[in-house]
Amino acid sequence: MIWGGWPADILKAAEEGIITVVVSEDIVEEVNRALAYHKLKEIYQEAGVSREDLVETMLRIGKIVEVETELDVIKEDPSDNKFLECAAESNADYIASGDEHLLKIERYKKSKMISARQFIRLLEELVAKNERCEQLYSLETKENWLVWGLGKTSVWILGFSSIGL
Numbered sequence: 001m002i003w004g005g006w007p008a009d010i011l012k013a014a015e016e017g018i019i020t021v022v023v024s025e026d027i028v029e030e031v032n033r034a035l036a037y038h039k040l041k042e043i044y045q046e047a048g049v050s051r052e053d054l055v056e057t058m059l060r061i062g063k064i065v066e067v068e069t070e071l072d073v074i075k076e077d078p079s080d081n082k083f084l085e086c087a088a089e090s091n092a093d094y095i096a097s098g099d100e101h102l103l104k105i106e107r108y109k110k111s112k113m114i115s116a117r118q119f120i121r122l123l124e125e126l127v128a129k130n131e132r133c134e135q136l137y138s139l140e141t142k143e144n145w146l147v148w149g150l151g152k153t154s155v156w157i158l159g160f161s162s163i164g165l
Contacts (some may be wrong), residue, residue, distance in 0.1 A: 005116075007116050009116075009120050009123075010096065010116055010119065010120065011061070013123060014061050015061060016042075018123075020062075020064050021058070021061045021062035021085060022062060022065045022090050023058060023059075023062040023063070023064060023065065023067050023086070023153065024064070024066070024067045024085065024086045024089070025064065025066075025067075025083040025084060026060065026067070026085075027082055027083070027086060028055070028059070028064075028081070029164070030057065030082070031054075031058060032051070032055050033053045035054055036051065049157050064078060065086055065089050066089070067085045067086060068081070068088070069085060069088065070085065070087065071084050071085050071088070072075075073105070073108060074102070074105070076101050077101045079139050080099060080101045080102055083095060083097070083099075083102060084102075084105075084111070085106050087108065087109075087111040088108070088109055088111070091110060092111045093108065093111060093112065094111060094112050094113075094114055094119060095111050095112070095113050095114070096113075096114050096115060096116045096119035097113060097114075097115070097116070098115065098116065101118065103115070120126050128151060
């Protein structure tokens with residue numbers, strides 16, 4: 001990926017299989033559309049990456065979740081509801097985001113809203129306790145999810161049910 005910082009750390013954790021990335025068709029469409037914006041296009045083209053490469057990476061890392069319930073929770077920006085829908089469908093514990101509309105909610109059903117920075121700190125704390133990631137992130141017992149977003153309004157949906165957070 002071409003972005004750095006906490007979102008890159010989250011993607012690295014997903015690529016290493018520590019967490020699972022989950023996207024809905026609506027999220028894939030939004031990311032694809034956003035990658036066409038001139039400002040973003042300059043960034044990834046300058047890095048020698050194509051729009052198709054980025055979408056392919058998202059699909060390679062992610063798992064498509066079929067969203068069956070349409071929500072109308074975020075009135076200020078209804079397009080952000082797609083992230084809550086994906087979180088609800090995947091039973092996520094956390095949504096790590098820079099999006100002010102999502103962070104303002106603080107919690108939706110089971111999902112608590114946190115920043116990417118807070119999530120990385122949480123992950124570091126867990127690793128520091130020398131817990132085995134295979135036990136912490138067991139996909140056979142309780143699923144843990146990460147939802148792909150983009151840029152400073154990226155949304156990461158994470159589940160930690162199997163460790164009781």
